[in-house]
Amino acid sequence: MHIIMVKKRLANGEACPKCIQAEEMLRERGLWDQIDEVVWAHEDDPESPGMRLAALHDVKLAPFFILDAEGEPRVLTSALRFAKELSAPKARASEPLLDWSAAASELNQLTPPEIVRWALQRFGTELGIAFSGAEDVALIHMAAKSGFGFRVFCLDTGRLHPETYRFLEKVRLHYGVEVEMHFPDAVAVENLVKNKGLFSFYEDGHQECCGVRKVAPLRRALSQYAAWMTGQRRDQSPTRTNVDVVELDQTFSGKGQALYKFNPLAAWSQAQVWSYIREEEVPYNELHDRGFISIGCEPCTRATRPGEHERAGRWWWEESTQRECGLHVKH
Numbered sequence: 001m002h003i004i005m006v007k008k009r010l011a012n013g014e015a016c017p018k019c020i021q022a023e024e025m026l027r028e029r030g031l032w033d034q035i036d037e038v039v040w041a042h043e044d045d046p047e048s049p050g051m052r053l054a055a056l057h058d059v060k061l062a063p064f065f066i067l068d069a070e071g072e073p074r075v076l077t078s079a080l081r082f083a084k085e086l087s088a089p090k091a092r093a094s095e096p097l098l099d100w101s102a103a104a105s106e107l108n109q110l111t112p113p114e115i116v117r118w119a120l121q122r123f124g125t126e127l128g129i130a131f132s133g134a135e136d137v138a139l140i141h142m143a144a145k146s147g148f149g150f151r152v153f154c155l156d157t158g159r160l161h162p163e164t165y166r167f168l169e170k171v172r173l174h175y176g177v178e179v180e181m182h183f184p185d186a187v188a189v190e191n192l193v194k195n196k197g198l199f200s201f202y203e204d205g206h207q208e209c210c211g212v213r214k215v216a217p218l219r220r221a222l223s224q225y226a227a228w229m230t231g232q233r234r235d236q237s238p239t240r241t242n243v244d245v246v247e248l249d250q251t252f253s254g255k256g257q258a259l260y261k262f263n264p265l266a267a268w269s270q271a272q273v274w275s276y277i278r279e280e281e282v283p284y285n286e287l288h289d290r291g292f293i294s295i296g297c298e299p300c301t302r303a304t305r306p307g308e309h310e311r312a313g314r315w316w317w318e319e320s321t322q323r324e325c326g327l328h329v330k331h
């Protein structure tokens, strides 16, 4: 397959901003090397090679991509769609995970980017990266740099901060990846609110609301996957000290018999995650600049004070050993 990217040069000699953005996104995702040729369309020169290609294929937008397989060219005008197509052929599991204990000991020797690559090489789009916090975007960044296809999903509880929704959209555009949103069952939410109001978690704990708004949608989401990946770290909470780099999920089921769970950041500290985010210029939720560390739903998250543990701002009215929403329970 021969791939041409047609970029537009404006009359003032500069590249069009959308073309620059598309190139950055493709580089971020490790896909840039797959483009064989870049052709420029000079907006004030209809005879420039790119303008002639635009006329030939009746395209009025820039950038666009021509994918030519055996003399049958196809044109894509969406950089996001192009990135998705480019990732797809590599998206299947290349080998089954047979020797689990050997895999676990091998992974414990690897760095988080190497673990992400290892997992995607084997599971591809059979693996979903669970996205909500800063750690998860670090994983998305590592996945994008691996060059392998990957999928991202998110649980929209309906109670997230407006900043978080804006952040989700930013990540979608930055990495050119679809963020698959999973919503709670409408009738279950209606019944909960009808019976107990909108803030019952302050009275009788968060488990019921999290069960409806998070756990049930997660169960549904994971049924599509053979593996999932989370940003859990051992030092995050008293409930996470035993997190392994790779686990057989004992709580949820996937599409096959086993559901594997990868936690590539298990051995990293909060400081290591943030130094990676700063060094790699990974996008992060603007709430982090206002004292929020671990961010969940708006009514159940507060900014932390200096010296407080990072999970102190989650369900702060409950015991620290109870501060899990049911997504990461181990039996």
Ligand code: SF4
Binding pocket: 157, 159, 201, 205, 206, 207, 209, 210, 211, 213, 214, 296, 297, 298, 299, 300, 325
């Ligand atoms: S974090 Fe709070 S609002 Fe969100 S699902 Fe759990 S209890 Fe409900």
